[in-house]
Amino acid sequence: GIFGAYILAIAMGFVDKAAAAISIIGGADGPTSIFLAGKLGQAQYMGAIAVAAYSYMSLVPIIQPPIMRLLTTEKERAIKMEQLRPVSKLEKILFPIVITIVVSLLLPDVAPLVGMLMLGNLFRECGVVKPLQETASNALMYIVVILLGTSVGATTSAEAFLQVDTLKIVALGLVAFALGTAGGVLLGKLMCKLTHGKVNPLIGSAGVSAVPMAARVSQKVGAETDPTNFLLMHAMGPNVAGVIGTAVAAGIFMAIFK
Secondary structure, three states: OHHHHHHHHHHOOOOHHHHHHHHHHHHOOHHHHHHHHHHOOOHHHHHHHHHHHHHHHHOHHHHHHHHHHHHOOHHHHOOOOOOOOOOOHHHHHHHHHHHHHHHHHHOHHHHHHHHHHHHHHHHHHHOOOHHHHHHHHOHHHHHHHHHHHHHHHHOOOHHHHOOHHHHHHHHHHHHHHHHHHHHHHHHHHHHHHHOOOOOOHHHHHHHOOOOOHHHHHHHHHHHHHOOOOOOHHHHHHHHHHHHHHHHHHHHHHHHHHO
């Protein structure tokens, strides 16, 4: 979805840096979209990118289900996946540490994005910094959201926002989001074939990084076919992977264009 939208943005007349910033909307990750737009010096498009990214994040339950039903059969949607294995506390603690180290070594520019995500994960899983966990997941998060929304909104003047380019960005965001959803479902169908029906293709749609909304949509569409089918925790895997993948894509663009 991200790279498809990048090609379309170039075709619609945007310069390479602007196209890269716009295409990240396809990952359904608002902070990453704003971060990349700032890093690539695309402040004139930041307001439109932020509006499009957060709008499509909130529209996940409306946009994704028709695409998911179109690309899957009723039999595929009814597939029940095996129970997940128990995960030890050591694995839960090592996961954010290993991810941060690996991604930071491969793409240093994206270390702030992945590092903050995994720091919050580590706060939660280590179990020894409960006050920090509660502050980060509640008060601090809301403060940052207010400051981020206010600062982005303050830089979005009518002259900069009320333009044809804004409509193009919104349209490209929708295309990127749809392509990302379709790509995830199609890869899920491929994995279903390779595993002889052990993977429900619906979890692939959660690959866009709207956490946990996209995973809930996978659960909802699966439950429509079979109310006893529980896909939520299976879908959280590609959902978290989508966050990391979007950050990595942003890092690739930064490495190329910065």
